[in-house]
Amino acid sequence: xxxxxxxxxxNVVSLISVGKHPQSGRERRAEQDGRAVExxxxxxxxxxxxxxxxxxxxxxxxxxxxxxxxSIRVLQLDSAADAVAPLGNYLQQHGPDIVLTGIRAxxxxxxxxxxxQLAEQLGWPLVPRIADIVDVKDGVAEVLQAxxxxxxxxxxxRLPFVASVDNAAQxxxxxxYGPASRALMDLQAVESATDDVRAAWEEAxxxxxxxxxxxxxxxxxAERFKAxxxxxxxxxxxxxxxxxxxxxxxxxxxxLIEEGVLR
Amino acid sequence: xxxxxLHPLLIAAALALAVIGAxxxxxxWRAGQPAEQSISLIAGLLTIPKxxxxxLHDIVERDKYMAKTHVAAxxxxxxxxVLIIVVHLFGIESKILxxxxxxxxxxxxxxxxxxxxxxxxxxxxISKGPWMRLPKSLLSFAGAFFVLTLPAAGVLPEGTxxxxxxxxxxxxxxxxxxxxxxxxxxxxxxxxxxxxALHLAFHRRQERFGGGRSTGLKPVDLGQDILGVSKPTDFxxxxxxxxxxxxxxxxxxxxxxxxxxxxxxNPKKLIQDMVVGLAGGTDANYAGSPYPGKDVGSAKGxxxxxxxxxxxxxxxxxxxxxxxxxxxxxxxxxEHVDAIVDMRRFLTMEKGNTPNKGAExxxxxxxxxxxxxxxxxxxxxxxxxxxxxxxxxVKEADVLFWVSDGAFDMRSQRILRSFVKLLKAANxxxxxxxxxxxxxxxxxxxxxxxxxxxxLAKRNIEIMSQYKFKRIVTTxxxxxxxxxxxxxxxxxxxxxxxxxxxxxxxxxxxxxxxxLKLDTFSGGTVTxxxxxxxxxxxxxxxxxxxxxxxxxxxxxxxxxxxxxxRCCGGGGGxxxxxxxxxxxxxxxRMEDVNTTGAELVAVGCQQCTAxxxxxxxxxxxxxxxxxxxxxxxIEEVH
Ligand code: SF4
Ligand code: SF4
Numbered sequence: 001x002x003x004x005x006x007x008x009x010x011n012v013v014s015l016i017s018v019g020k021h022p023q024s025g026r027e028r029r030a031e032q033d034g035r036a037v038e039x040x041x042x043x044x045x046x047x048x049x050x051x052x053x054x055x056x057x058x059x060x061x062x063x064x065x066x067x068x069x070x071s072i073r074v075l076q077l078d079s080a081a082d083a084v085a086p087l088g089n090y091l092q093q094h095g096p097d098i099v100l101t102g103i104r105a106x107x108x109x110x111x112x113x114x115x116x117q118l119a120e121q122l123g124w125p126l127v128p129r130i131a132d133i134v135d136v137k138d139g140v141a142e143v144l145q146a147x148x149x150x151x152x153x154x155x156x157x158r159l160p161f162v163a164s165v166d167n168a169a170q171x172x173x174x175x176x177y178g179p180a181s182r183a184l185m186d187l188q189a190v191e192s193a194t195d196d197v198r199a200a201w202e203e204a205x206x207x208x209x210x211x212x213x214x215x216x217x218x219x220x221x222a223e224r225f226k227a228x229x230x231x232x233x234x235x236x237x238x239x240x241x242x243x244x245x246x247x248x249x250x251x252x253x254x255x256l257i258e259e260g261v262l263r
Numbered sequence: 264x265x266x267x268x269l270h271p272l273l274i275a276a277a278l279a280l281a282v283i284g285a286x287x288x289x290x291x292w293r294a295g296q297p298a299e300q301s302i303s304l305i306a307g308l309l310t311i312p313k314x315x316x317x318x319l320h321d322i323v324e325r326d327k328y329m330a331k332t333h334v335a336a337x338x339x340x341x342x343x344x345v346l347i348i349v350v351h352l353f354g355i356e357s358k359i360l361x362x363x364x365x366x367x368x369x370x371x372x373x374x375x376x377x378x379x380x381x382x383x384x385x386x387x388x389i390s391k392g393p394w395m396r397l398p399k400s401l402l403s404f405a406g407a408f409f410v411l412t413l414p415a416a417g418v419l420p421e422g423t424x425x426x427x428x429x430x431x432x433x434x435x436x437x438x439x440x441x442x443x444x445x446x447x448x449x450x451x452x453x454x455x456x457x458x459x460a461l462h463l464a465f466h467r468r469q470e471r472f473g474g475g476r477s478t479g480l481k482p483v484d485l486g487q488d489i490l491g492v493s494k495p496t497d498f499x500x501x502x503x504x505x506x507x508x509x510x511x512x513x514x515x516x517x518x519x520x521x522x523x524x525x526x527x528x529n530p531k532k533l534i535q536d537m538v539v540g541l542a543g544g545t546d547a548n549y550a551g552s553p554y555p556g557k558d559v560g561s562a563k564g565x566x567x568x569x570x571x572x573x574x575x576x577x578x579x580x581x582x583x584x585x586x587x588x589x590x591x592x593x594x595x596x597x598e599h600v601d602a603i604v605d606m607r608r609f610l611t612m613e614k615g616n617t618p619n620k621g622a623e624x625x626x627x628x629x630x631x632x633x634x635x636x637x638x639x640x641x642x643x644x645x646x647x648x649x650x651x652x653x654x655x656x657v658k659e660a661d662v663l664f665w666v667s668d669g670a671f672d673m674r675s676q677r678i679l680r681s682f683v684k685l686l687k688a689a690n691x692x693x694x695x696x697x698x699x700x701x702x703x704x705x706x707x708x709x710x711x712x713x714x715x716x717x718x719l720a721k722r723n724i725e726i727m728s729q730y731k732f733k734r735i736v737t738t739x740x741x742x743x744x745x746x747x748x749x750x751x752x753x754x755x756x757x758x759x760x761x762x763x764x765x766x767x768x769x770x771x772x773x774x775x776x777x778x779l780k781l782d783t784f785s786g787g788t789v790t791x792x793x794x795x796x797x798x799x800x801x802x803x804x805x806x807x808x809x810x811x812x813x814x815x816x817x818x819x820x821x822x823x824x825x826x827x828x829r830c831c832g833g834g835g836g837x838x839x840x841x842x843x844x845x846x847x848x849x850x851x852r853m854e855d856v857n858t859t860g861a862e863l864v865a866v867g868c869q870q871c872t873a874x875x876x877x878x879x880x881x882x883x884x885x886x887x888x889x890x891x892x893x894x895x896x897i898e899e900v901h
Binding site: 026 | 485613614615625629636
């Protein structure tokens with residue numbers, strides 16, 4: 001992907017976490033976080049801060065550094081601590097223009113709540129699942145949001161904002177051993193509270209959720225191809241833009257009941 | 264003759280200039296890094312004659328005409344040079360010496376004529392340009408000094424000849440000495456003699472002399488500021504010396520599969536580019552074949568300039584299959600593969616720039632210990648029905664069967680199963696490491712990621728060290744090479760008492776001992792493809808052939824076989840970096856096979872099997888020797 005040379009001195013922070021390889025369970029650079037760093041490097045090269053809250057000794061951080069980072073800023077936390085508050089404080093203090101995260105972590109809570117919680121704490125907008133940031137002009141960024149089946153939605157977002165980076169964004173560049181082993185881990189001691197809620201949880205590997213069977217009634221190969229690739233028509237769904245909020249909420253509520261999500 | 268004083272003066276001047284040039288040239292080499300193995304000056308120099316007559320000459324000998332030519336021209340010149348100094352410079356008056364000199368010059372003259380003949384219709388592999396004037400220079404040198412020596416030998420009276428003869432002779436002597444003395448150290452074609460002789464003495468792989476073999480890559484010190492070679496001065500000094508020894512004979516070019524496939528690699532040009540780099544300048548004077556598809560003249564470099572930024576395109580480096588055909592063929596014993604991998608190391612470990620699937624494969628190797636990212640716990644799935652002893656349980660066995668990543672590939676599993684069938688039939692006490700085995704690191708290392716390789720090597724060694732066994736046997740020549748030639752750098756004691764064998768060697772032993780009963784093969788003509796990592800890397804050419812013979816097969820040899828076997832295209836990570844060319848190497852190899860009329864091509868490597876089977880049908884069948892043997896096995900019913 002070719003980026004326009006973005007003239008402003010953008011300050012970008014990419015948040016990184018410790019990933020987990022799906023086959024070996026080994027710690028690694030997380031896929032989406034890697035993309036967040038890649039996007040950050042393309043947007044802000046020198047003004048990019050790559051930020052991690054956790055253990056600075058963690059080897060997986062080195063594989064982010066191998067992308068050519070001179071340093072990684074680490075807010076030193078012990079493993080039981082809640083990362084959101086210290087991250088929020090740090091961002092509040094440094095006031096970057098854009099904060100990039102993955103959509104969902106590969107280990108730990110994996111809830112994907114961090115960007116939302118940060119946005120809430122900072123009072124900034126959150127743009128989920130972005131594929132690219134095409135341009136930033138006069139304090140407004142032109143963002144491409146990734147939709148299913150390769151579709152994109154162009155958005156204009158005022159700085160500062162938090163965005164989570166989708167798998168549709170450019171893949172993280174190769175990590176090289178030399179720079180990885182030489183990068184500086186720039187430590188900052190922070191205060192943190194133990195995440196009590198998490199302490200009570202039990203962790204288990206994620207399992208694929210069962211998929212709803214799709215009955216394809218197609219008779220010919222062409223029809224099957226269409227069924228597999230065409231964008232979903234969403235029979236029965238409806239777009240409600242102008243209705244009063246209560247009506248919209250009721251529609252969502254009804255749907256959740258219908259789908260058996262709420263009982 | 265007139266001007267008696269002139270010629271000694273000229274000789275002295277030429278020699279003095281040569282010495283200055285030599286000092287300058289040596290300082291260019293010494294800008295490189297210290298060698299791993301230090302060799303004292305005197306001891307080194309003393310090895311030169313023997314190494315010239317054995318090691319170097321053995322390779323030159325493959326081209327009989329050139330061997331004779333070189334003995335005449337080179338031998339004649341060295342003798343002449345010594346005697347010229349004695350007779351003409353120091354003016355020692357001795358008829359015997361003078362006659363000796365005449366004989367040496369005559370020999371050199373004959374050599375010069377032979378060079379001239381070779382260069383009348385030169386094959387495309389040899390460089391033209393300044394090299395085309397070399398025969399004339401040899402003839403001028405030998406001819407002029409011959410005439411000049413006649414009076415000293417008493418054939419002509421002193422003072423014969425007039426102005427004209429003197430002027431002509433003087434001109435020829437200046438030309439001759441300009442090429443032979445001055446050019447030797449200032450960068451003319453004769454530089455190969457100066458650098459070549461010293462390269463014999465200070466070669467980085469001393470083990471290669473006297474018939475030895477040294478093929479394992481040297482480990483990278485991972486603590487260095489720059490990993491791999493970024494600029495010419497990052498090479499070891501004796502590597503730079505080696506580059507300078509190149510005679511541009513193009514034997515490497517003629518053997519290079521990537522060059523033949525039209526990929527942008529020519530080992531000769533690469534070495535010449537290294538010379539451009541170490542001395543500084545451009546490749547405008549290069550007068551040989553280019554990198555296919557690339558123009559000559561725009562490459563620029565210097566001793567401290569990044570090589571891949573303007574001198575050599577990374578694509579050139581990634582085209583190499585590390586087949587070592589060039590190294591095997593090079594009369595100057597230059598180590599192309601070392602240089603290529605050194606530069607790849609920089610691209611991968613510093614730049615993070617391994618092309619195509621490279622990054623993904625390396626990521627997988629790091630995260631899952633196998634190049635395709637399969638679950639490490641599924642490594643032994645292939646053997647679910649094989650009832651194999653696993654080291655973790657038995658702790659001890661005669662033979663450790665190194666399964667390799669073929670475990671994950673359905674085609675390779677057929678080879679593995681055949682081999683197991685043979686082992687069981689011969690009642691061999693063997694065990695596997697099961698899921699504890701990791702990728703050997705071959706691909707990671709050839710792709711330049713020595714860090715990943717070293718990590719795998721160390722972990723594999725640690726695992727193996729827990730168990731007791733006398734031999735490691737593997738069906739994968741790449742793993743074989745790593746285990747046998749490269750792990751020892753990290754292995755401490757493990758390999759002192761353990762022998763590493765390729766399955767063909769081991770099976771041959773079993774057959775010779777009568778432990779396998781085999782039926783005669785009756786399936787038509789068979790040819791054998793030597794895998795690079797079994798043949799050139801490990802010198803095993805015989806065992807596979809003997810095995811085939813034991814089945815009553817008379818191998819229909821390809822022209823390129825044995826140490827001259829052509830690569831299948833599968834080594835060095837080449838299928839992963841996949842640099843486009845005009846042809847596929849595997850297709851060319853299959854054409855070689857077809858010229859023998861074979862219906863079956865026997866191989867000893869799963870990678871070769873995959874590459875050759877990838878050639879579109881109709882084509883001969885491809886089978887590993889283990890499969891062929893297993894098909895002929897007479898199983899005893901108990
Ligand atoms: S590298 Fe060796 S084989 Fe190739 S041209 Fe030079 S001397 Fe000849
Ligand atoms: S190793 Fe093989 S592919 Fe590489 S340069 Fe030499 S001959 Fe060519």
